[in-house]
Amino acid sequence: MKLREEKIVIEVSHITKEFVSPKKYPGLKGAIKGLFSNEKVSKKAVDDISFTIEAGEIVGYIGSNGAGKSTTIKMMTGILNPTEGRCMVNGINPCKQRKENARNIGVVFGQRTQLWWDLPLSESFTILKEIYDVSDEDYKERMVFLNNVLELQDFFDRPVRTLSLGQRMRADLGAALLHNPKVLYLDEPTIGLDLVVKDNIRKAIKEINEKYQTTVILTTHDIGDIEELCSRIIIIDQGKKIYDGSLEALKDTYGTKRKVSMEVKKPEKVEHLNLAERLGVTAQECSMEVDKEQKVLTVTFDKHKLQVPQIMNAVMELTEVQDVKIQETELAEIVKQIYNHGFTGQEA
Amino acid sequence: MKKKLRIYLPFASNELKRQMAYKGAFYLFIFISLFGSFIQYFLWMAIYGSAENSVLGGLTREEMVVYIFMVYVTGSVVMISISDWVSDDVVKGTVAMNLIKPIDYRMSLISRAMGQVVYRFLVPGVFIWIGLEIYKVTVLGLSVTGVTNVLLYLASCIMSFFIYVLFDFCFGMVAFFTTYIFGMLMAKEALLSFLTGQLIPLSFFPEVVQKVFDYLPFSSMVYTPVMIYLGKYSDAQLCFVLARQAAWVVILYVLGSLIWKQVTKRLVVLGG
Ligand SMILES: Nc1ncnc2c1ncn2[C@@H]1O[C@H](COP(=O)(O)OP(=O)(O)OP(=O)(O)O)[C@@H](O)[C@H]1O
Numbered sequence: 001m002k003l004r005e006e007k008i009v010i011e012v013s014h015i016t017k018e019f020v021s022p023k024k025y026p027g028l029k030g031a032i033k034g035l036f037s038n039e040k041v042s043k044k045a046v047d048d049i050s051f052t053i054e055a056g057e058i059v060g061y062i063g064s065n066g067a068g069k070s071t072t073i074k075m076m077t078g079i080l081n082p083t084e085g086r087c088m089v090n091g092i093n094p095c096k097q098r099k100e101n102a103r104n105i106g107v108v109f110g111q112r113t114q115l116w117w118d119l120p121l122s123e124s125f126t127i128l129k130e131i132y133d134v135s136d137e138d139y140k141e142r143m144v145f146l147n148n149v150l151e152l153q154d155f156f157d158r159p160v161r162t163l164s165l166g167q168r169m170r171a172d173l174g175a176a177l178l179h180n181p182k183v184l185y186l187d188e189p190t191i192g193l194d195l196v197v198k199d200n201i202r203k204a205i206k207e208i209n210e211k212y213q214t215t216v217i218l219t220t221h222d223i224g225d226i227e228e229l230c231s232r233i234i235i236i237d238q239g240k241k242i243y244d245g246s247l248e249a250l251k252d253t254y255g256t257k258r259k260v261s262m263e264v265k266k267p268e269k270v271e272h273l274n275l276a277e278r279l280g281v282t283a284q285e286c287s288m289e290v291d292k293e294q295k296v297l298t299v300t301f302d303k304h305k306l307q308v309p310q311i312m313n314a315v316m317e318l319t320e321v322q323d324v325k326i327q328e329t330e331l332a333e334i335v336k337q338i339y340n341h342g343f344t345g346q347e348a
Numbered sequence: 349m350k351k352k353l354r355i356y357l358p359f360a361s362n363e364l365k366r367q368m369a370y371k372g373a374f375y376l377f378i379f380i381s382l383f384g385s386f387i388q389y390f391l392w393m394a395i396y397g398s399a400e401n402s403v404l405g406g407l408t409r410e411e412m413v414v415y416i417f418m419v420y421v422t423g424s425v426v427m428i429s430i431s432d433w434v435s436d437d438v439v440k441g442t443v444a445m446n447l448i449k450p451i452d453y454r455m456s457l458i459s460r461a462m463g464q465v466v467y468r469f470l471v472p473g474v475f476i477w478i479g480l481e482i483y484k485v486t487v488l489g490l491s492v493t494g495v496t497n498v499l500l501y502l503a504s505c506i507m508s509f510f511i512y513v514l515f516d517f518c519f520g521m522v523a524f525f526t527t528y529i530f531g532m533l534m535a536k537e538a539l540l541s542f543l544t545g546q547l548i549p550l551s552f553f554p555e556v557v558q559k560v561f562d563y564l565p566f567s568s569m570v571y572t573p574v575m576i577y578l579g580k581y582s583d584a585q586l587c588f589v590l591a592r593q594a595a596w597v598v599i600l601y602v603l604g605s606l607i608w609k610q611v612t613k614r615l616v617v618l619g620g
């Protein structure tokens with residue numbers, strides 16, 4: 001095993017972005033009023049966020065709609081100036097030295113393409129080769145690799161505007177990787193893709209990360225992306241960082257609930273059972289639901305307090321159990337919880 | 349330098365290809381604008397017919413014919429509206445696509461414009477020019493324009509192109525602050541056709557107004573090269589107008605750089 005040199009690639013310190021826009025009033029009367037008023041509304045899209053990312057990491061940057069993910073990505077790519085704070089990428093301040101920074105990064109904005117709409121894909125790649133000054137050998141090698149993982153050859157000669165969303169996304173990812181960037185920013189790279197393409201894109205990201213030690217920062221609303229790709233996640237809510245740590249730690253701390261579903265012979269017999277009291281725990285730590293039609297009894301419990309056999313025993317005293325299913329709380333559930341209630345726990 | 353060429357040349361050649369792909373729309377544009385020139389032609393002929401002097405605003409009737417069509421040729425080749433592209437990029441948020449690449453946004457726009465210049469020069473430009481020369485000799489009884497004048501005209505046109513696009517880049521930057529400049533683009537077109545002398549030769553304006561025009565870049569855009577073509581300048585004047593053009597190129601270049609710096613400081617990329 002090779003020892004990887006731990007090196008900080010991205011350093012974001014106390015970055016804040018405040019959008020100031022003129023205050024709008026409703027209706028036509030409001031529009032006229034707006035013309036003469038000087039009132040402004042300001043909104044902190046990103047509020048005092050700090051983190052560091054090391055070389056070779058794949059970091060999931062998640063949060064609900066409007067949380068400020070894209071805004072942060074824009075600041076890290078140098079196309080948006082932070083109101084306060086600063087970030088350094090590879091020792092370069094992306095806003096001050098936009099062009100130098102651009103040489104080191106690859107960006108994919110899922111909702112829009114960075115390719116030339118009217119040109120065949122092959123020509124977009126030729127232009128990018130010139131722009132990034134990629135040598136002929138590197139270009140060849142990279143193309144073989146990209147064709148392998150992204151299968152670009154199927155539509156390499158077609159104008160970009162005629163590509164399907166999935167094809168375009170693959171093309172965009174390929175274009176972002178042509179110059180072998182040190183850092184890859186992906187803003188919703190799997191948005192609107194079918195399962196197979198999604199899988200391919202994830203595989204491609206993984207392979208690139210392994211082969212070139214590319215640092216990847218990715219925002220997504222797809223839990224699958226996070227589970228498959230990210231070793232670390234950063235969660236933000238209303239512009240504030242609320243979690244930064246490994247995926248396991250998040251699951252451990254917040255995924256304490258477990259679910260066990262039992263198919264029982266006579267549901268009416270367990271209907272009035274107070275399981276929590278019987279097992280000596282609080283109602284929060286153990287709750288029960290009975291579906292009489294399906295004859296299914298579902299118990300949700302705290303895995304640190306109770307074990308499955310205890311519950312099974314209690315139920316089997318009353319009726320026969322025919323089938324058992326045990327579920328861990330899914331990451332999706334945890335994330336949903338966090339988005340809904342904010343976050344009260346300490347940072348891991 | 350060679351590397352720069354390699355980077356920006358594709359922008360020019362792409363634009364050329366794109367123009368060819370949408371040539372239907374382009375022919376319509378030629379037809380409509382040329383139609384305007386013919387209306388101007390008939391109007392001026394009527395004016396000359398009813399005027400007592402044979403020379404108006406320093407131009408004879410024959411020179412006026414040359415003026416009208418050379419203004420058309422020059423304007424269509426030189427005035428490439430890059431602010432349209434800027435406003436498009438801002439509204440659609442595609443400006444981000446340019447900014448995440450290690451390229452100069454202004455250079456890429458100007459390169460694109462050059463691609464269009466080549467196309468416009470080849471397609472209507474040269475043909476109307478040759479047609480005009482033939483008409484001049486056979487119908488108007490003037491002699492063919494001399495080689496020196498043609499060369500000076502071309503040199504002046506190159507500077508005109510840079511003055512126009514550099515100015516238009518500065519103008520386009522407004523889009524970053526208001527995000528919507530369609531109305532202003534229309535106003536610009538109208539105002540420029542007036543200020544550049546496309547509508548009426550600048551020599552028709554009162555003395556005072558002409559003095560003001562002398563301090564604005566607009567007369568250097570179209571009027572100057574056409575007057576050179578007509579051979580209206582003495583040697584000393586020629587040196588002066590060419591130097592003035594060069595000065596405007598430098599001034600607008602620097603101005604554009606300064607504005608761009610400010611813009612990127614408070615840039616807002618929409619969408620996402
Ligand atoms: N140009 C702008 N002017 C004013 N407010 C803005 C501007 N751009 C973004 N915002 C606001 O900033 C907040 C963060 O936006 P951002 O695009 O970063 O969200 P996001 O986390 O990417 O959300 P999504 O998951 O929906 O893409 C939003 O509330 C948005 O309305």
Ligand SMILES: [Mg+2]
Nearest residue numbers: 069070187620
């Ligand atoms: Mg977003």
